[in-house]
Amino acid sequence: MLKDFFSKKKKYASIPREEAKQDVPEGLMQKCQGCQKIFYRKEMAKNLNVCPECGHHHQMSAYDRIESLLDYGSFIEWDKHLLSNNPLAFPDYEKKLEKDIEKTGINEAVVTGKGKVNGLDTAIAVMDSRFRMGSMGSVVGEKVARAIENARIESMPIIIFTASGGARMQEGALSLMQMSKTSVAIQRLHNAGGLFISVMTNPTTGGVSASFASLGDYNFAEPGALIGFAGRRIIEQTIREKLPEDFQTAEFQLKHGQIDKVIPRHDMKRILTTILDIHQ
Amino acid sequence: MKQVLEFEKPIIELREKIDELKKITVDSDFDLSKEINTLEQRLEKLEGDIYGNLKPWDRVQIARHTDRPTTLDYIENLFTDFIEFHGDRLFGDDESIVSGIAKYEGQPITVIGHQRGKNTKENIRRNFGSPHPEGYRKALRHMKQANKFNRPIVTFIDTKGAYPGKAAEERGQSEAIARNLMEMAGFNVPMISIVIGEGGSGGALALGVSDHIHMLENSTYSVISPEGAAALLWKDSKQAQKAAESLKITSYDLKELKVIDEIIPEPRGGAHRDVLLQSQFMDKVLKESLKQLNEIKTEELLEKRWEKYKQIGDINEPSSL
Ligand SMILES: [Zn+2]
Numbered sequence: 001m002l003k004d005f006f007s008k009k010k011k012y013a014s015i016p017r018e019e020a021k022q023d024v025p026e027g028l029m030q031k032c033q034g035c036q037k038i039f040y041r042k043e044m045a046k047n048l049n050v051c052p053e054c055g056h057h058h059q060m061s062a063y064d065r066i067e068s069l070l071d072y073g074s075f076i077e078w079d080k081h082l083l084s085n086n087p088l089a090f091p092d093y094e095k096k097l098e099k100d101i102e103k104t105g106i107n108e109a110v111v112t113g114k115g116k117v118n119g120l121d122t123a124i125a126v127m128d129s130r131f132r133m134g135s136m137g138s139v140v141g142e143k144v145a146r147a148i149e150n151a152r153i154e155s156m157p158i159i160i161f162t163a164s165g166g167a168r169m170q171e172g173a174l175s176l177m178q179m180s181k182t183s184v185a186i187q188r189l190h191n192a193g194g195l196f197i198s199v200m201t202n203p204t205t206g207g208v209s210a211s212f213a214s215l216g217d218y219n220f221a222e223p224g225a226l227i228g229f230a231g232r233r234i235i236e237q238t239i240r241e242k243l244p245e246d247f248q249t250a251e252f253q254l255k256h257g258q259i260d261k262v263i264p265r266h267d268m269k270r271i272l273t274t275i276l277d278i279h280q
Numbered sequence: 281m282k283q284v285l286e287f288e289k290p291i292i293e294l295r296e297k298i299d300e301l302k303k304i305t306v307d308s309d310f311d312l313s314k315e316i317n318t319l320e321q322r323l324e325k326l327e328g329d330i331y332g333n334l335k336p337w338d339r340v341q342i343a344r345h346t347d348r349p350t351t352l353d354y355i356e357n358l359f360t361d362f363i364e365f366h367g368d369r370l371f372g373d374d375e376s377i378v379s380g381i382a383k384y385e386g387q388p389i390t391v392i393g394h395q396r397g398k399n400t401k402e403n404i405r406r407n408f409g410s411p412h413p414e415g416y417r418k419a420l421r422h423m424k425q426a427n428k429f430n431r432p433i434v435t436f437i438d439t440k441g442a443y444p445g446k447a448a449e450e451r452g453q454s455e456a457i458a459r460n461l462m463e464m465a466g467f468n469v470p471m472i473s474i475v476i477g478e479g480g481s482g483g484a485l486a487l488g489v490s491d492h493i494h495m496l497e498n499s500t501y502s503v504i505s506p507e508g509a510a511a512l513l514w515k516d517s518k519q520a521q522k523a524a525e526s527l528k529i530t531s532y533d534l535k536e537l538k539v540i541d542e543i544i545p546e547p548r549g550g551a552h553r554d555v556l557l558q559s560q561f562m563d564k565v566l567k568e569s570l571k572q573l574n575e576i577k578t579e580e581l582l583e584k585r586w587e588k589y590k591q592i593g594d595i596n597e598p599s600s601l
């Protein structure tokens with residue numbers, strides 16, 4: 001399954017993407033969003049999209065993330081076929097979905113399934129912020145809730161990597177209610193004694209931050225990740241005050257007692273393995 | 281000074297005209313009763329036309345009306361023996377949420393709701409009904425207590441949203457909301473939520489993971505404010521009217537989306553026109569709702585709660601891969 005994805009990725013690499021035009025120079029080279037230095041794209045990818053120079057953690061696709069964590073060939077994907085509808089007949093929503101499906105090669109903003117981390121079974125859900133900014137609509141909520149339920153039924157831990165701008169506006173109250181749906185699922189998992197590890201990556205805000213992302217037995221974050229409920233601009237407008245540079249970063253959340261630990265990407269697999277092992 | 285809503289202006293103008301003619305009749309010998317009668321008939325029709333065809337944006341205006349009844353008004357009208365309790369035991373007391381115990385039809389309950397002010401002074405005290413984490417944690421503390429003493433929980437939802445502030449973020453606004461969503465899922469007692477004004481996003485939802493969710497006819501429930509959506513979509517918050525329609529935020533929309541259970545009718549022109557009548561309308565729905573839930577065994581109640589939230593959403597699931 002991962003093999004499929006890689007062949008797909010190669011196919012995409014030569015197609016100019018709008019997203020790429022804005023963020024980084026297209027092609028062989030990539031500019032670090034931390035130190036602004038130019039690197040070989042390949043070199044950066046080999047380093048898990050972490051800048052070899054300054055350690056800046058760049059966004060990672062869901063499948064790259066899964067590949068970096070799970071034992072080779074162990075991943076079995078769930079509910080890959082689920083697609084979003086346009087329940088409110090919201091203007092231009094279908095077009096935006098189609099564009100993101102084409103751009104990312106995935107059907108929605110989360111990939112779910114199960115696999116092994118150094119031989120230890122786990123369910124996993126990984127959000128992909130390239131798809132509608134990782135926003136949560138009906139399908140994201142449904143896939144996450146089903147993954148949690150599967151974990152409970154199969155007595156397996158679940159690890160969820162979040163990357164989301166929040167609830168998806170175009171599905172209105174249905175998006176809002178996915179916060180409830182996922183949280184009720186988490187409650188059932190906890191009630192059954194199941195283990196849930198939440199890892200917040202850049203960005204984890206709004207409705208995702210205010211639902212399952214904050215409900216792990218352990219809540220972790222990647223270095224520098226933006227984590228918070230309200231957006232910086234809205235807060236600044238409301239309190240008429242400039243916010244500190246590090247506001248709502250993973251390190252800020254750690255300092256304020258809101259997360260358990262900041263885990264660099266290169267240590268992720270090792271630490272997750274230890275935690276899974278301790279809960280065996 | 282009564283707040284006049286934009287869409288009501290034709291009604292107000294016509295009413296003023298009628299009053300003027302009546303005054304002339306009293307002050308002089310002219311008999312204008314025929315004219316007055318015609319105008320009064322026209323007013324009746326106009327009121328029916330306007331209030332019978334409220335647009336989403338009109339309802340937003342009613343939901344935000346400064347005189348709109350608040351949680352404390354309904355507590356007073358619906359319950360007896362209400363005692364308010366304070367504080368989250370961790371940081372402070374957030375007065376944008378009120379919480380306490382009372383009796384409803386003789387049955388002990390816990391009641392919790394967002395609390396707006398009706399004037400500037402009250403609004404400052406109540407932070408315009410926008411809670412900090414300590415508000416949600418106070419609510420959670422009281423819900424746990426209700427669970428311990430086997431009291432049903434009734435919540436009133438009325439907030440623009442959780443407060444977007446620096447301190448709120450530092451103290452874990454996300455965690456406070458998320459925890460309430462999760463914990464509410466597991467309480468063994470009947471839970472009923474009524475949206476009475478604005479249901480603003482996660483900050484509203486944090487009191488709203490209940491067995492039954494009802495909405496007053498002119499209340500709204502939305503993932504984002506119409507102004508916020510307009511700013512994101514069209515870079516223009518003045519397009520809020522359009523956004524209010526696209527977002528499907530009225531009680532009728534939410535009923536159709538199968539998010540809520542009952543629409544509670546409002547007196548013509550809105551709840552603020554007749555708070556007692558509004559309370560009677562609420563009483564009727566609440567009574568039936570609680571009666572239904574009281575009869576369900578705990579295990580089934582929890583299973584039904586899960587079923588309720590599990591089915592919300594609109595998904596395209598092709599039968600074959
Ligand atoms: Zn760098």
